[in-house]
Amino acid sequence: MKRFLIEISIIILILSLIYSCIYTYVDVAFEGSLPDNFSGHLSFLWRGFYMGLPASFLINGSACGIKFYQELGKIERDHILLQQAHLENQLKLLQDQINPHVVFNILNHIHILMKHDTELADYLLMKFSDILRYQLYHCNQNLVSLDKEIEYLQNLIEVEKLRWGNELDVKSTFKLNSKKALIAPLLLVPFIENAFKYVCRLPGQTGYVKISCKEENNTLYFYVENSYSEMAVHKKKDGGIGLQNVQKRLKLQYPDAYDLKIESDNLIYKVNLTLKLSENEQ
Known part of the structure; x- marks a missing residue:
């Protein structure tokens, strides 16, 4: 911000000086009302400088507005992309929390059944393969x-x-x-x-x-x-x-x-x- 304010001030001064020179040595000289002495020239330069300040502010304000609008659009696009990436990561995290929980429960059931009912454990193992296939693919x-x-x-x-x-x-x-x-x-x-x-x-x-x-x-x-x-x-x-x-x-x-x-x-x-x-x- 400090650098921005310095640059804007310098540009305003330069534009005002350019306008004062144009006002003094083009418009006034063309009309034939420019004095011959140095102090007269200086007074016309100062007058042109003050008259050029509003125009310089307007030009800089318009340029800054356009630049800020472009930057805002870029920031919004980056924000949308960041939100989308964050959303995808959140969903992936929530899904990853689900899968191990279900797998753990089913494996625990099969482990218990293997001790006293192997046929039922075999059937559950087939069901588990279908469940795991669905989760994987x-x-x-x-x-x-x-x-x-x-x-x-x-x-x-x-x-x-x-x-x-x-x-x-x-x-x-x-x-x-x-x-x-x-x-x-x-x-x-x-x-x-x-x-x-x-x-x-x-x-x-x-x-x-x-x-x-x-x-x-x-x-x-x-x-x-x-x-x-x-x-x-x-x-x-x-x-x-x-x-x-x-x-x-x-x-x-x-x-x-x-x-x-x-x-x-x-x-x-x-x-x-x-x-x-x-x-x-x-």
């Missing part, structure tokens, strides 16, 4: 096909159902009307993970999980309900991904295109998500 995209994402969720639910057996009552329904709909990968996983994580498993009680997913007119209606106990919630306060990451992803990827309602009442936890989906133009 599809989840590195910004958007994936909704039917592929639903297939992944169904595999995940099947793993949980087999893991807990008769301890849980699990019901899930999926209905898709369009195969062109697209969705951000692994967006819905934390809702299902939390439902199975916090569901009530007290002795003598059978917990339940209800999952409903319907796509209609390029809008997704996703609903999860599960019973829970205060004891389970307090024991697992620290765990997992949490709903905060999902809410961040929704704000980043679906601004003004979703409605998320989370309710907890009478030991029943409900998640209701309405999401406007993208559509594949191919």
